[in-house]
Amino acid sequence: MRDILVEYINWRRQLELALRNSRTSNPTRLGSVDGIVFTGMGGSGIVGDVLAEYLKEVTELPVAVVKSYRLPRYVRRGWLAVAISYSGNTLETLNAAREALRRGSSVAVIASGGRLLELAKELRLPYVAVEPGLLPRVAFPSLLVGASVLLRDLLDLELELSEGLRVLEDLEGVLKLSERLAAFLRGAIPVFVATEELYPLALRAKNEFNENAKVVCKVEVIPEWGHNDIVGWEGASGVFKVVVFRYGSNELTDFAARYIARLGHEVEVVDVSRGGYIESILYGSWVVGLASVILGRSLGVDPSETRSIGVYKEFLAKVLPP
Ligand code: F6R
Numbered sequence: 001m002r003d004i005l006v007e008y009i010n011w012r013r014q015l016e017l018a019l020r021n022s023r024t025s026n027p028t029r030l031g032s033v034d035g036i037v038f039t040g041m042g043g044s045g046i047v048g049d050v051l052a053e054y055l056k057e058v059t060e061l062p063v064a065v066v067k068s069y070r071l072p073r074y075v076r077r078g079w080l081a082v083a084i085s086y087s088g089n090t091l092e093t094l095n096a097a098r099e100a101l102r103r104g105s106s107v108a109v110i111a112s113g114g115r116l117l118e119l120a121k122e123l124r125l126p127y128v129a130v131e132p133g134l135l136p137r138v139a140f141p142s143l144l145v146g147a148s149v150l151l152r153d154l155l156d157l158e159l160e161l162s163e164g165l166r167v168l169e170d171l172e173g174v175l176k177l178s179e180r181l182a183a184f185l186r187g188a189i190p191v192f193v194a195t196e197e198l199y200p201l202a203l204r205a206k207n208e209f210n211e212n213a214k215v216v217c218k219v220e221v222i223p224e225w226g227h228n229d230i231v232g233w234e235g236a237s238g239v240f241k242v243v244v245f246r247y248g249s250n251e252l253t254d255f256a257a258r259y260i261a262r263l264g265h266e267v268e269v270v271d272v273s274r275g276g277y278i279e280s281i282l283y284g285s286w287v288v289g290l291a292s293v294i295l296g297r298s299l300g301v302d303p304s305e306t307r308s309i310g311v312y313k314e315f316l317a318k319v320l321p322p
């Protein structure tokens with residue numbers, strides 16, 4: 001069994017290497033673009049969610065996230081499509097990248113290998129080749145750095161990652177928190193609740209518990225949560241346990257945690273504030289990555305194995321037109 005707990009534990013080292021080694025090949029300064037679309041799936045696609053949320057406060061450009069083999073019509077010449085696939089072989093991402101090229105958009109690539117990287121080399125597209133040999137979800141720090149290097153070199157957009165190494169320093173503290181979280185969620189259906197700003201982290205948490213612990217989870221986003229899901233808790237049974245993510249002080253977050261608890265459900269608040277936004281997401285991702293592996297191990301499953309994703313990918317290859 002591959003020990004991915006150690007690979008998560010080594011995130012600081014992974015980040016350090018990525019910060020030192022990542023560079024853009026075939027760099028092209030684009031100056032201005034009409035919009036940016038991040039396209040990718042699963043552990044690679046989550047990077048797009050994080051960046052799109054961050055960029056809302058940093059640029060006036062429209063920023064879209066596409067997790068599909070189709071691109072919306074508004075992505076056309078003048079747009080930058082950033083295709084992210086750790087393996088470089090994910091069909092949805094390859095299709096979206098090819099479609100962007102057909103429409104005359106600029107395309108940039110982040111991958112560790114595969115057909116996407118080949119395409120980038122062949123067409124001399126800007127790309128960042130990230131460290132190979134990891135599982136996509138474990139490669140999150142490298143993918144984040146890859147994206148930050150691309151955005152800096154192509155569009156002059158700087159991402160806050162300078163404190164990244166510091167937030168990954170407290171291994172003892174993070175392991176303690178992750179063990180507590182894993183014990184809390186054992187035997188339950190985890191429900192991750194966060195404000196829109198922290199949605200990428202709540203989604204990341206769901207994906208990590210899906211893949212590493214093999215459990216079904218649910219994500220709820222505030223403020224929409226207050227317009228529907230809140231009512232569900234009036235009648236919910238005890239199978240759910242709630243994790244509310246907090247970033248800075250947010251009255252709505254605290255209200256949601258209090259309200260769900262008042263209706264008789266178990267709620268744990270995890271404060272991920274560690275300086276800037278990206279660094280806080282990185283820290284929160286570290287916590288949920290470790291917690292999901294610890295839970296998976298305690299349930300007797302192999303956290304590294306994602307057999308069903310393989311089954312889905314094989315099926316997709318048969319039905320998706322080339
Ligand atoms: C596996 C994982 C998956 C993959 C997804 C897309 O660790 O996290 O969610 O990320 O199947 O594959 P890639 O990332 O290779 O494009």
